[in-house]
Amino acid sequence: MFAPRKIADNYRELINSIGFYPSMLAVVFLLFAVFTMSIEYAEFVKALKKYLSVVLVDSEENARTILSTLAGSIISLTVFSFSMVMIVLNTASASLSPRVIPGLITRKSHQMVLGFYLGSIIYSIIMLINIKKIDDNTVAIPALGVLFSLIFGLISLALFVYFIHSISKAIQVDNVLNDLFKHTKNVIKHIIARQDEHKVDCFPDFNQWYSIESSTEGYFKGVHSDKLCAVLAEHNLQLYIVVNQGFFTVKGYPFLKSSRDLSEEPELVEKLLNCFIFYIEEYISDHYRYGLTQISEIAVKAMSPGINDPGTAVKAIDMLSILLIERLKIADTNYSFKHSDSSPLLYLHETSFDELLHDNFTPIRNYAKSDAYVMTNVLEAFKNILFVANDNEDATCSLFNYLTAIIDDINQQINNEYDRKEVTNMLNAISRISPNQGEQLLARFNAPAK
Numbered sequence: 001m002f003a004p005r006k007i008a009d010n011y012r013e014l015i016n017s018i019g020f021y022p023s024m025l026a027v028v029f030l031l032f033a034v035f036t037m038s039i040e041y042a043e044f045v046k047a048l049k050k051y052l053s054v055v056l057v058d059s060e061e062n063a064r065t066i067l068s069t070l071a072g073s074i075i076s077l078t079v080f081s082f083s084m085v086m087i088v089l090n091t092a093s094a095s096l097s098p099r100v101i102p103g104l105i106t107r108k109s110h111q112m113v114l115g116f117y118l119g120s121i122i123y124s125i126i127m128l129i130n131i132k133k134i135d136d137n138t139v140a141i142p143a144l145g146v147l148f149s150l151i152f153g154l155i156s157l158a159l160f161v162y163f164i165h166s167i168s169k170a171i172q173v174d175n176v177l178n179d180l181f182k183h184t185k186n187v188i189k190h191i192i193a194r195q196d197e198h199k200v201d202c203f204p205d206f207n208q209w210y211s212i213e214s215s216t217e218g219y220f221k222g223v224h225s226d227k228l229c230a231v232l233a234e235h236n237l238q239l240y241i242v243v244n245q246g247f248f249t250v251k252g253y254p255f256l257k258s259s260r261d262l263s264e265e266p267e268l269v270e271k272l273l274n275c276f277i278f279y280i281e282e283y284i285s286d287h288y289r290y291g292l293t294q295i296s297e298i299a300v301k302a303m304s305p306g307i308n309d310p311g312t313a314v315k316a317i318d319m320l321s322i323l324l325i326e327r328l329k330i331a332d333t334n335y336s337f338k339h340s341d342s343s344p345l346l347y348l349h350e351t352s353f354d355e356l357l358h359d360n361f362t363p364i365r366n367y368a369k370s371d372a373y374v375m376t377n378v379l380e381a382f383k384n385i386l387f388v389a390n391d392n393e394d395a396t397c398s399l400f401n402y403l404t405a406i407i408d409d410i411n412q413q414i415n416n417e418y419d420r421k422e423v424t425n426m427l428n429a430i431s432r433i434s435p436n437q438g439e440q441l442l443a444r445f446n447a448p449a450k
Contacts, residue, residue: 018085021108022115029119033126036145040130049143056143063131063141070153071124077160078117084164085110088171095307096176097297107170113163120152173312177298181319184291188326191288191334198337200344206240210261211254212269218278220247220255222286225346228275229338232345235268240347244355245287249278288323289351289359295319296360303367303374313368314377320360321381325388327353328395354398361402369409372419378406379426386433400437403430407445420445 039045049056057063092100127145134140169175220243232239238259249255262269299316302309332352335344351359361378368374382399389395410423427445431438 018111018114021111022118025112025115026118026122029123030126033123033145036148037126037130037142040142040144041140045144052144052147055147057141057146058143060131060139060141063143063146064128066146067124067128067131067149070149071121071128074117074120074124074153074156077156078114078121081114081117081160081163084167085114088167091171092176095301096173097294097301100176100180100294100298109166110163110170113159116152116159117156120149120156123152124149173298173302173309174315177295177312177316177319180291180295180298181323184288184295184323185326187288187291188323188330192326192329195331195334198335198344200331200335203333203347204238204240204259206242206257206347209240209257209259210263212256212258212262212272214249214251214253214255215270215273216278217250218248220249220276220278221245222277223346224275224277225336225338228272229336229340229345231268231271231275233340237262238343238345238347239272240349242349244289244349244351246289287351288327289356292320292323292356292360295323296363300363300367303364303371310368310371310374313364313374317364317374317377317381321384324353324356324360324385327356328389328392353395354401357398357402365406365409370413372414372416372422375406375410375414376419376422376426379403379423379430382406383426383430383433386430390433396434396437400434400441403441404444407441411445411447 057066123145127142127149130140130142130145132140222245223241228239231237240257241255242257243249243255247255256272258272262272295316299313299320301307302312302316330350332350334348334350336346336348337344338346364374364378368378382403386396386399389399407427410420414420414423423445424442427438427442431442
């Protein structure tokens with residue numbers, strides 16, 4: 001029953017494994033080694049060797065020495081490089097956030113370098129075992145293969161220098177934040193572009209639709225939309241995903257709603273449920289909220305006593321404000337027009353703006369509420385969001401509700417007159433954008449302590 005879902009989950013786990021691309025490249029080099037040996041002694045290759053004689057080995061001893069040295073040296077580079085990867089992942093987990101590790105593991109450039117190392121080792125060893133005695137006076141030397149091995153060895157040295165440079169940059173917090181920000185913003189813009197292409201002004205009343213219960217437990221991370229929409233189009237059906245991506249479902253939880261009753265069609269229900277993906281890791285390509293969460297957690301980690309880096313926290317807060325401004329352009333109900341031109345077949349419940357504020361700023365507020373510098377920048381971030389969202393009544397209401405919680409924390413934690421003056425200046429700036437609510441915040445901030 002669950003075979004298709006398990007295959008999908010294992011496929012995702014496989015392609016995001018640190019060993020996926022290295023394994024693929026190792027197979028490519030193995031096949032290339034077999035191909036090299038199949039043409040090594042062909043007539044046209046023998047003619048070519050006469051022109052390349054200056055760079056070809058002509059003795060068994062030299063060939064064995066070169067290949068043994070290359071294989072051993074590249075093995076050392078591989079061991080050192082894999083050790084560097086483990087150190088980077090451990091450092092990232094300790095100083096940034098454990099949630100950024102999947103993104104670092106799946107960085108394809110690093111996997112390609114490691115794969116090239118493994119492939120070069122395999123190629124050199126295969127060339128080494130193909131140095132054979134034909135008779136007492138003749139030894140078959142794969143001279144062209146030795147030349148390729150030498151070239152691969154030189155390329156491996158260049159890649160090693162690149163790898164050290166890249167891995168040292170990958171762990172720098174500014175680079176991690178910039179990568180998360182760019183990737184998350186691109187995912188949001190992709191959703192905006194898709195919604196602009198097909199605008200939906202009126203949504204069905206999902207409360208009248210029929211619930212479908214989950215047949216498994218786990219974190220809901222996504223859906224095979226092409227496959228699902230094809231099934232929906234075939235059966236003239238519409239589907240609404242009730243829960244947010246990342247929501248933990250238990251068996252029997254009603255996380256879907258369909259436009260008609262499917263209680264008498266268990267096979268169709270099973271086919272629909274097999275299109276949904278459940279796993280633990282968080283990839284920004286699945287949903288932009290994972291990028292927001294990772295940026296928020298880096299800010300919280302930066303405020304921990306062991307790191308104490310408010311500058312990084314402020315930069316993360318600024319990035320969150322820009323991403324939340326972009327999020328305002330997305331409808332609270334997302335949809336997919338795949339396999340349909342008239343109306344969406346699949347509706348998705350987007351994480352609301354209010355939920356995003358709570359999920360991403362609450363940890364920062366709790367950990368940094370006694371730091372006047374960081375809290376002033378949180379207020380500035382909210383001021384910037386308000387400047388854009390001033391015409392959006394729901395977003396403005398959510399922002400001021402949350403600002404009230406921020407002001408309460410500041411009143412309890414920050415007593416220094418200079419710091420409170422800076423907060424007052426920021427609240428005055430907010431009042432110029434939304435006079436009524438801003439004045440209420442100022443009154444709350446200046447109210448005598450109880």
